Structure formats: C-alpha cells, structure tokens
Amino acid sequence: MRVQRCKGSRDLSPEEMARFRLIEGAFRDCCLKWGYEEVRTPTLEYLHLFTSIGTLTPSMLGKVYSFLDWDGWSGERVVLRPDGTIPVARLYIDSMKEKELAKLFYVANVFIFEETGKETRERWHCGAELIGVSSTIADVELLILALEVLKRLRLENVELRLSHAGLIRALLRQLGLSPEEQTKIFDEILDGDVEALARIKSARPELGKTLTSLLDLKGKSAGFLKNLKVLFNQNLPELEPSLGDFINVVDLLETLGCDYQIDITSGRGFEYYTGVIFQLFVGEEKIGGGGRYDALIPLMGGRDVPASGFALYLDRLMNLVKPETLTGPLTQRILVRAEPGMVKEVFGVANCLRDAGYVAELQLISQKLVDIRWTLDVQSKAPLFILTDQVKRKMFKVQTTAEVLRLLGEKGADKSSFA
C-alpha cells in the first residue's frame, strides 16, 4: 500500500512554514496596531449559514465540502468553512452583538473543492472585518490596512481594482428583471462573466448603451465616474446613491495618494457584497479582496448592522514573498553535547541557555553542523565546559555556566527571535 497525500491538499515544509508565519506575523502585527482583535471560529459550521441569497453564489456553493455529522439524522448538514467572513459574522451575532463597533481579524483555513487537484483545496486567509460602521473612511481604512500589510511584505506592483456591488444591483433593477433573474445575473457578473448583461433582453432597451459603458469602466478614473453621474442624474436617478458612494471612496483614495483601477466585474463568488468591492492583484495573480456587506448580518438574523472586510490569500502571498528581504540570517543555534552519564548536566545547562534567550538543542545523533555556529561540550572532569565557535574555529574552556553565558554575550551569539 502506498502512503498518499489527499488529492488537492498540501503539506507545509519547515521552510514554507517559516514564510507562512512571516506573512501571518506581518498581518497580525498590522491589525493589532490598527486596533483590531484576533478571533478564531470553528472549522465546521452549519451549511445553512452559507446557502441563502446574499451569501455565496451557487457556483461556489457547488464546491463546498458538506456532509451529515454523526448526529445529523435531521438532515442538517455541516460544512468545512468555505469562507472566513460569514463565520465571523455568525460569531458577532452569537456573542458580540452588544458591541457597537467590532474590529476583528483572523487567520483561518477555508475549504473549496477544486476539480483539477492542481490548486490546493485548503486555503489560508488573513482576514479583517470591521463591523458596526458604514462610512467612506471605514471602507478606505480597510483598503489602506490591506495595502499596508502588503507593503510590510515588500510586495511590488500591487494593483488595486475597485467595483461597486450596489451599483451593479441598482443597474439590474433598472432593467425590469424579476428578482430571480437579477440574482442570477449579479452572480454571473461577480463570477467574472462580463457578457452576462449584454445577453439580457432588457425591458428598457434604451438603457443598453449606458449600461454597457458602465460595465466597461475598466481602468477609468474618478473623473469618469463623475461624468457618468451627471449623465445618469437625468435618466437614471436611481443609480445616484451607489455612484455617489463609489465616487467618495475613489476621491478619498486619490487624496491619500493611493493608486487604483476601476473594474466592475470583481468580487467572484461572494453575493454578500452591497457596496464597494476591491481586489488586490500582483500581475495576474489575485492576492486578496474585500468589500462592504451591509446586508449580511441582518440577513443571518442579527441586528441591522453595517460591515465590511477583506481577506488576503496567504498561499498566494507565500509564492510571492521573498523571505530574505524580510529577515536577517537564521538564528544561530547552540548544540549541546555530552559524555555518557552526563544527561542531567546536559539538560541543566541547555535550560540555562534557553532561559538566557538562546536556541539550544541537545545532540541526539552525531550530526553535521549545519546552521550551527556554537557547540558546547559538557564533561565530567575539568574543564567542565568547552564552548567552540565553529565558524571562527575558536575554543573556550570554562568551569561554570555563568562563564559560558558571559562568553556567548561577549562574542555576540544570536538570541532567539521568539523570546
């Protein structure tokens, strides 16, 4: 029998975990500094959290891992969470609903079936949610926070693409479609089908051209949005609130000197967006996204609380981040070796070293000295300790642990970064 890894799953090696923690660390650090608090939700949730209109699109729902639990005889299905935002909204309704403002972040795995098995089916998201406030500043705060994390990771050529779910919805309402058709086309547009609108037989054909021009907004500026607003004010006043909201966000971004592009067909798979949607790209690789989802919490049975959030895709960032640009050389470890019968002493001295902030490991097999600068030999007769600098090939013979520590300090040995 061959031992196999599950199709579509991945292992993270020590080297990859180092990258993982680096990105996670940068993200956590930024969020904490902006006043966000960390939460963790369970891997299993009830499927029904994700099924109603206004949560996930059917194409995404067709790829979730759902099953009956051992006590699922009622037919109530559970699911490996396919998304990070909805569980956090559930958590908020569950136990934080008294909070006027909740600024939460998480690092969590989400599970989506990917047919080819080429992409991993378990993905890690670094997400932040801002619950309880609906304002241009709030939208922009999340955007800037996401960009700051990427800057900390020294990513270059990050591209910000903006869309507006409210604008798309308002447009669809103007076309005289049934609510079902509106949802269907909204999903298609969000799933990246640019042609979806063109195929509809509109009840108001005269709108066709204006609408197409809106969907074709790719790459245009705030100025263009403002021009459109003037145009629509006359024949489509219903679009005004969404368009106004969109303009406020891009205006503020321009004030802050933040580059962006407008691309209406964003937000794949997520029906819960109601306002600004943003996507982050490096080249053709999408590395994150987010937006405003004011209707989600009331839809799930909570109070009428506005919210917005984003997630960065950790797996993709891991391929882009160059660890050497972010850290110095690896911490040099101290290998503690001993004569037979000196077990107690070895454990004792290694503990002293760790207490002092060094990385000390015991020699378990005779090993090559890779990544190890210092060795410490513990002997039963004097000298009790021999400290060797393996790089400079120098030996120090001493009698006490205090002297060992003093020498390490003088020679500038690395202390552990976890200290």
Added chain:
Amino acid sequence: MQIKVALPKGRLLGETATLLEEAGWGLSSYHEKMRSYRLKCQRFPDLLARVFHEKDIPIQVAIGNYDLGICGLDWVEELLVKYPSSALIKLKNLGYGEGALYVVASKSEVIPTVEEMQAERSMIRIASEYPNLAESFALNLRLRRFSIFPLWGAAEVYPPESAGLALIPVRTDEELFNCELMPVSNVLNFSAFLIANSSSWERKDLSRILTSVENKLPSMKERRSSVSKVRTQKTASQYPSRGVAEDLIWLALPDGHQQLPTLQLLNKAGIQVDDYPSAAGNRRPTTSLDGVMVKVIRPQDMPLQVANGNFDLAITGRDWLTEHLYRFPSSPVTELLNLKFGKVKIVAVVSKDLPVTDIYSLRQLIAERLAPFRVASEYVNIADKYARDNHLGMYRVIPTWGASEAFVPEDADVLIENIETGRTLARHNLKVIDALFESTACLIGSKDGVFSVRKDKRVKSIIETLRAAVEGI
C-alpha cells in the same frame, strides 16, 4: 478485447430487452425471471452483459467497471450533479422510458411560491430517492434552510405530513394528479440513455455494438407512440393535515415481502388494516385502531423517519435500525419490541474461489495486495463499520441498490448481505466467511418522543397489544 455492458432491471427492462433483441444481440435470458445477472451475447462473443439495479449503472460505468450502460437519464444526472467530473459520457437518447422529475407538494396544503420558500426560516424538508438532485434543487433555489431525506422509495406518500416537498419521477401528468400532489417545479425530463465510460470511449472500439443499437432506434420510437400512457390507481385520501390532530399516532408499515407476515401479526393482535397489501398500490390504508394513521413506506427508510418524528411507530427490520444507528449513534430511535418474524442473518460473503475461510485470512490476503479492497452492500454503514472494526486497510464501500450478490467477484471483493437459507449464495458461487448479527422484524419508536398523555397512553397500548400477539406465537 472484452467489452462490458451494464443493463437495467426494473422499469426499463422490457423495452431494453426488445431493443437489444431487435439489434440481434441474442442475449441469454434477459427477462424479469432471469436466474443469473450475467448474460452471454451470441452476436458479440466478447461482450459481457451484467444486469444491475438502474441506480447502480451510472456509478459502475463512471468508475470504469463497465464500458457501456443503459439507464434512465435521471440516475445519470443524480450522479453528475454531485460529481460533475465523473468519467461518464451520455451517448444517445434511446427514446423510451420517458418521464420527468418533479418537486411536488400536497394539494391539501397551500403550495408555496418560490419567494415564500426562499424567505422561510424554518426547515424545509424534501424527501426523495434522488438526494443529490434534491439538494441541488434546494441550493439553486437558495432555500435558507433545508433538509433532504434520502429514500429507498415511496417518496410520493411523504407530503404533507412526513415532508414538505418530495422530488419524484412521474410518467405522465395524470399520475401526479391522481396522487393528490401538485407540481412545484419541473427539475428534469428524462428517458433511457446509452452511456459510456469516457476512457473506454476514447480507447476501445465500441462501434459494432453501437451501430447494432443505433440501427434499431427508429423502430423503437414508432412502437412507443402506440403505447398507452401509464396511469396509476387513484388513492383514497381523506387525511387530516398536519397540526389538526396532534394526538394522532403515525404508524409506518413496510411495503415489499414483509407485508403478509406484518398483516398476520396485526390481525393476530386484533388490529384490522384495510387494503394492505394493496393490489392498487395504495400507500395509505386505514385501520381499526382509534386515532392511528398508517402509511406504507420502505422499511429501509423508517428509522430516519422515526428519528425525525415523522412517524411515531414503525415496523421494520433490525438490520435497517442497526444501519441507521451506525450512521447516527445519538439518534433517538430504539427497538421497542422484537416481532420475531422475517428472520435473516447478516453475513460477510466472498467468492468461493477466494482462498479464505474467515475474516483473519481475508485480512491477510488484503494486506498482500495493492489494489483497494471493495466491500459492496445495501447496508453501507454496517459494511463501513465492519471494514473499520476489522482493519481491512484501504477499503472502499460500494453502495448497491439490490441484486448485490452479482457484484462478487468482478465488481466487489466482499459483500455484506442478508441471507435466509443461503441458497441464493450457492447459486452465485459465493460463501459465507463471517456472521455479523441476526435480524428480525421489530417495532421501533423514538426515545425522545414527547407525547400528550392521551397519545402516550395509545402508543403504550399498541405496544402491549403487539407484545401479547408476539408472545402468543
């Protein structure tokens, strides 16, 4: 090169047999009373035909056990909707066995609109033999909260008391109408299809076989048009709808071959049931018991129904109760009374040609081979637990819907099956290597049932009446 074809039992058997007869296949005994499920073909000596329950055919073709298959499009879609990347190609509509899948509700209730269903916050229950299509329907309709009851059959009798909606196959609009059901949505139109495994399709020369069938299709279509439409008997239904009488007791009686012994026991206990077994297919017989409503459903489906409070009492087999409890250990369903008839043994069975005598030598054999080990059974959870408890290594459970004995040895290595006499096993060249447990008919109920005093009294009195009858046997 051998070519393997999976052919249907049941509703499509007659017309499929006619088609293949006209195509000149010269199959050995492909008819209702066949004694073997493996058929030889005179015209194509390298063709091996094997008869399956229709529902098994898309799975068998998709996993590559068979190159070609004939079955209804309904069962093909039931597989594809859940596993879209299945290695299966729909080759040809054969033009017979036509029908449609409908989501239906009872006429006695107000039929909900799509918007109402989407807005509904409480659980919408959907009963069906097609659980994957039912789930897809619910997801696409964006129901907030739904529960699918997978069934072995008789879905049409579930609404309105036992489920809000049912997804059922319908031959004509007449049938729906007669069942006191109203269509809510048409999910799929289907007919018999010729299907192929996609890798066989790319690699094997199937052209002679396909041509023989292709040439006969027009004559099949002509014949079909003269066939009169299928109609079912109108069933009597003056049932109170849900909520009208909370004190009512819902009793589930089995369909199939346990009907006569069940009736005998009930009669012995002094309980009269009219029109059971019903020649006309009536699934709502009436009884002399005061305040008791009866529905006739599949014994396989009863434990789940009792667990969900859709029935208070049910007469099923201990095998199906065990199957349910292995899947849902905390289920409230429990055996109230051993009814002692319908005795069978649940056993593990292998081919006589396999050099093993017991589970230990079987485990040894498995350890030595590379291919995953296949356990076929109608009892998927009993089979799964058996394989787990006996450390059968890298095993796969293959669910079957009847005629399981023909799976070994080609399509499965071990079978978990019930036997009465063992004669069927001998005929299929099989031997028993382990006995799991003995099963008889039993009365089941729920530990969690919270009844009114009046209802509780009635339930207890039924149990006692039946106990007296059993002990008198």
